[in-house]
Amino acid sequence: MSLRTTKQNGEWLDRTKKINFTFEGEAFTAFEGDTISSALWAAGQKVLGRSFKYHRARGVLSLANHDVNILVTDGIDTNMRADVVLVKDGMVLNAVNTIGGVKKDKNSYIDSISPLLPVGFYYKAFHTPRRFFPFWEKVIRKAAGLGIVNFDYPRILKRKLHTHCDVLVIGAGPTGLTAACVAAEAGLEVTIVDENQQAGGSLGYDRSGNVAMASQLTDLLAKVAGYSNITMITGAYAAGYYPDHLIPIVAANGITKVRAKTVIVASGAFEQPPVFRYNDLPGVMLGSAAQRLIYRYGVKPFNNGVVVTANDYGYRVALDLLAAGTKVVAVVDLRAEASPMAAEVTKRGVKVYPGHCVYEALASSDKSGVRGAIICAYDEQKNVAITAKKITLECDGIAMSAGWAPAGALLYQAGTAMQFDYAVQQFVPSRIPDGIFAAGKVNGIFELEQRINDAKRAANEALRYLGLSAPEVVTERHVGASPSHAYPMVPHDKGKNFVDFDEDIQIKDFVNAAKEGFDNIELMKRFTTVGMGPSQGKHSNMNAIRILAKIRNLPVEKIGTTTSRPFFHPTPIGHLGGRGFHSHRLTSLHQWHAEHGAVFTDIGAWKRAAYYPTVGQTKEDAIQTEAMAVRQTAGIIDGSSFGKIEVHGPDAAEFLERFFTGVYATQKVGSCRYVMLLDESGVIVDDGIASRLADDLFYLSVGTSNAAAVYREMQRSQQMWQLDLGLVNVTGAFGAINIAGPAAREILATLTDLDLSYESFPISSVRESIVAGVEARLIRVAFVSDVGYELHIPMVQVPQVWQALLDAGKKHGIRPFGSDTQRLLRLEMGHAMPGVDTDGLTNPFEIGAEWALKMSKSYFIGQRSLQILAKKPLRKRLVAFALAENFKGEMPMDCNLVLEGREILGRVTSIGYSKFIDRCIGLAFVTPAKTAIGAQFQIRTDNGSSVTATVVKTPFLKN
Amino acid sequence: MKLLTCPMNGSRPLSEFIFGGEYRDAPDQKTCSDSEWAAYVHNRSGAPGDKKEWWYHSPSGTWFIAERNTLSDKVSRTYLLSANTNSTQEQAK
Known part of the structure; x- marks a missing residue:
């Protein structure tokens, strides 16, 4: 029907x-x-x-x-x-x-x-x-x-938008709409958000049968539409409050993150069900649900209903039901005192039962609906039904109006302190953070006129917060009957009186939970699972608090509420998922590497070529082949990702003196020096090379992964020291190529007029010249090989020089090598790498880097800590080791432990097989007793076997 | 997401900033004892309250000091650390 x-x-x-x-x-x-x-x-x-x-x-x-x-x-x-x-x-x-x-x-x-x-x-x-x-x-x-x-x-990408507004109004009921108009009138950009498909809130359905209410809403909406500075978003909910007024608004098609200058919360209240036996049968519904059915969708909730109420809203619902053509058998009011509205429904032929409760709803024979309600007198003091005289009312539905709970989730999340207002039997805001205002039902204001007044008050406060002048409006607190009943609960011997419909939780479940000791609201929530269902307690938390207060014989405000966290409403994961934006930096040779079969690796923010396997070649093979080329003829590597920083100005040398551990004041133009950065506790942060290009210009190159952090620390130090210099991060401006190996000099000589003789261009020196037609800074380094040149050239011209080097080296069999090969090559050279062979506790003494420290300088970062550390006995030290010749056992790995019996002596920091010297070599931390050349120690492999290692000299190449 | 006021660039979202630790005055390393220095390097007061903190505005490379209450997470003032602190700026509302 x-x-x-x-x-x-x-x-x-x-x-x-x-x-x-x-x-x-x-x-x-x-x-x-x-x-x-x-x-x-x-x-x-x-x-x-x-x-x-x-x-x-x-x-x-x-x-x-x-x-x-x-x-x-x-x-x-x-x-x-x-x-x-x-x-x-x-x-x-x-x-x-x-x-x-x-x-x-x-x-x-x-x-x-x-x-x-x-x-x-x-x-x-x-x-x-x-x-x-x-x-x-x-x-x-x-x-x-x-x-x-x-x-x-299907994967449906949901958009994310960012918007800004002066005033964000949450809730488009009469309160929110009024507040928006006040703010818009003052010329502010206003956004209103409401989870319903259409604006209007309770003004659209809570009419007490009065058709004039509809035109009041139409007028208000027309007024809102007249402001071009109001943006209305419906069908979307404000899902959480984040600091400085950032509110995510969730709609079906994605999230809009709104940054507001001020927020007016006019989110209203959730109607709360009274609790009686079988209050969950189909046909038993909240009064506001009945009103929504009628006025939004033109649907009668039932044909012949009973209204059970504990406030004046039930009478309004009864009038709406009558207006929709539904018969109302009776209004059953928990309150003994007759409502002033009782006369109005009585006049319409509806019987009113004050001081009565629905003791239980009667299910139809197939339990699919309601066939009646048993009512009886209600003792409001003891909150029990007086069952001596029961009356059975025949009906096919029951509308319930017992009270409200504020939709205060966002207020709570913003840090609002709430207090219990007995005039409205509701938690209301008592102290709200700056820039947030609450108005209407969520603020404990219920009468329509008062709500509109409260909206004006809140909006004017928001205007004043934004520095505009606005009149003071005073809202009167609620007077008269409370819109919420203090305890709308009817115990029943047979239970099935539901508090939480999500999880089927009845009154007795709370009693049992308390008996078991879960009598704190947070514990009770978790034990009974009240409020943990998909509706997140919107219709159950307030009743749960009331029940617990009664069990513990405490006032409601002593029970408190559970914590509100974003998101306030379940939000699809697809809305939250990101698009996978992972930015990375590419060198100007990236395309070349890709075309030549490079396997890439992520180092810091960069994609680097790790090695270049030929078809069918294993990683290990590829690395060994590339390494052999460097040892026997020449190889080139794209070092464009190295950190490159220029320090220029009269105080440049002074800056380096303070920032790094070595001596730079006396460094000659054209020479390079090792730089090591420590933190204040003397721990190694990074290292690199400082090339002095002029009295007032140093060119620093540091490792790839730490470059940004090193530059940042340099900026911080300069902020403190205020020296006469400038710092420029030229990492992206300069690319770099390292050509290394016995034939490197001969190959390079064909592309430059610079005198490359070892006498005029020795190790640790820097020259500026033209290479393959491009201006370059050439640095003699010995990182991967005794003969090596780093060519620092403008990033865009790197491919040109790279190709020229490959062409020139063709007859020597020059090969490109990747960063994994570089790791092996530098290990063969015996170089320890910060971050690989050191960790967050390693000081320079422990890696044998005393040579890099100028302790007699007046100051460098970490110096004072090193002075203290130098007085203490060394606890560990990095040594170079080799495994037995022709070692065939399980290869130890980086981080495997060095053990003596059950005692941990240290760990392996780097290990690899070198084809060139045909040995497994590595670096490991060991105790000082194990550092002598020839000393032996045991490494435990992943599978538990023990491998003997012998301490050797570096570089391994010369053993 | 919080907003933070960079003294050079104004109010910007927190994602543009990097926290640089508490700002503390170092003891004179020439005159302080080993234990005074060790205390400066290793000990931090975790007690909530008003703190001076280093913050770095990453896109512009600006280090500055923020005075923040670590209990209320309210930033009262941000300014460049320099000999003449005439470039101080009150945290905008």
Whole structure:
């Protein structure tokens, strides 16, 4: 039987557009604008879903985005909230969490055994013996959860937007709309966000049968539309509060991150269900849900209903029901004192029962709906039903209005202190952080006129916060009957009086939890799982707090609330997922490397060529081949990623003296010196080469991975020292090529007029010249080979020089080599690398770098700590070692331990096989007793075998 | 995400900044004892309260000092560390 009414003023339907869809195999029709729930309810479908735990039949509860028992799947998506998701033509829908459909769910037997499943049952019953747990886990996992995840779900990229506004108003009810108008009138950029499909909030449905309310909303919306500086976002929720007023707004198609100068929270309140036996039957719904059905979707909640209330809202609901053509059997009011509105409904022929409660709802024979309500007197002091005289009312539905809980999640997240206001039986903000304002129901203001006044107050406060002048508006606190009842709970011997509909939690579950000692709100939440379902306690947390307060005989404010965290509403992971933006830097030779089969590796922010395997060649082979080329003829490596920093100015040398450990004041122009950077505790941070190009210009080259951090520390030191110099990070401006090997000089000589003789261009010197037609800085280094030249050239001209070197070296068999090969080559040379052969605790003494320290200088970073360390005995020292000739056992790895018996002496920091010298060589930390040449120690491999290593001299090449 | 006011570039999102640790005055390393120096290098006061901190605005390479209450996470003032601190700037609202 259709429950569709005639057209309602302001309804959200387009009745000219019909929609066809199926639910559980049955065909239904709807209008455009219907949600899945409203369409089904209009068609007389009462059982829309099954509850999570007991598989009880459930229908409409809130119609406000927390009907989480009514989750459906369309075959692709799952756990779609039927109360708010719009129905579309051709949808094929099924309820989740049933076996065999909502009407004949085979799991509904669980309801009858519910006394066997008390709160905490799972925690206790399956805890021991542990060996059975894998079995139970499978059973529980199947029973838990709701919809089934579709692993073929298409990847739909969701956009992320960033916007700014002066005032962000959360909630487009009468309060939010009014506040927005005040701010817009002052010329500010205003954004309003509301989770509903259309703006208006309670003004759209809470009419107490008065049709004039509809025009009040129309007028207000027209006023808002008249401001071009108001942006309205509907169908999207403000999901959290982040510092400095950053609010993510979640819509179906993505997230908008709004940075506001000030925020007005006019988010309203969630209606809370009174608790009585069978308050979950399909047909028992919140009063506001009944109103939404009528005015948004033109659907009667039922034909012949009872209103149970504990505030004046129930009377307004009764009048709305009457206006929609629903018969109202009675208004049952928990409060003994008659409401001033009682007369109005009595006049319309509705019987009012003050001081009465619904003791239980009566289920129809197939438990799919309501056939009546048993009411009796209610003792408001003891909060119990007086069952001596019960009255049975026949009805097919019950609307409930007992009170509200503030939608204060964002206020809490922003750090608002809340206090319990007994005038409205609600937590209200008492101290709000700067720039945030609350207005309307969330602020404990309920009368429509007062709410509009409160909106003006809040908006004017926001204007003053932004430095504008605005009048002081004073809001009167609530007077008269409280909109929320202090304890709308009716105990029943047989239970099934539900507090949390998500998780089927009844009053007795709280009592049991408290008996077991879980009598703190946070503990109780976790033990009973109240508020932990998909609706996150929107209809249950407040009642849970009230119940716990009663159990502990404490005032509500002593119980407090659980912590609110973003996101306030479940948000699809697809909305949160990023696009995988991983920036990396490429050298100007990247294309060349790729074309020549390079395997790339990530070093710092850079992609570097690690080695160049020929077809079918293993990594190990490729590295050894490249290394042999460097040892026998020549190789070139793209060193463009090295950190390159210029220090220029009269104080350049002084800066280096303070920043690094060595001596630079006396360094000659044209020469290079080793630089080592320590931190204040004397730990090695990085090292590199300083080339003096002029009295007032040093050119530093440091390792790839640490370059940005070294430059940053240089800037910090300069900020403190205020020397007369400039620092320029030229890492991206200069590329670098290192040509190394016995034939390097001969090859390079064909491309430059510079005198490359060892006498005029010795090791550790720098020259500026033309190479292959390009201006270059040439540095004689001996990092990977005794003969090596680093050519620093403008980044764009690197490929030109690179190609010229390859051409010139062709007859020598020159090869490019990658960074992995470079690692092996420098190991053969015996060079320790900061960050590889040192860690966050290693000081220069421990790697034998005393030669790099000028302790007699007046100052360098880390000097004072080294003075202290120098007085202490050395605890470990880096040594070079080799394994036995023709070693064939399990190769030790970097970080394998050096052991003596069960005692750890140190660890391997680098190890590798060198084809050139045909030995396994490496560096390791050992105790000082093991550092003599010829000393032996044991390395334990990953598989536990013990390998003997012998301390040798460096460079390994000359052993 | 928080906003932080760089003395050179104004209010910018926190993702552009790198924290550089607490700013502390070092003892005179020529006159202090070993234990005084060790205490300076290794000991930190974790107690919440008003702290002077190093912050680095990464895109522009600006080091500056922020005075921040580590309990309330409120930054009261940011300024360049220099001999003449005339470039101080109050944290904008």
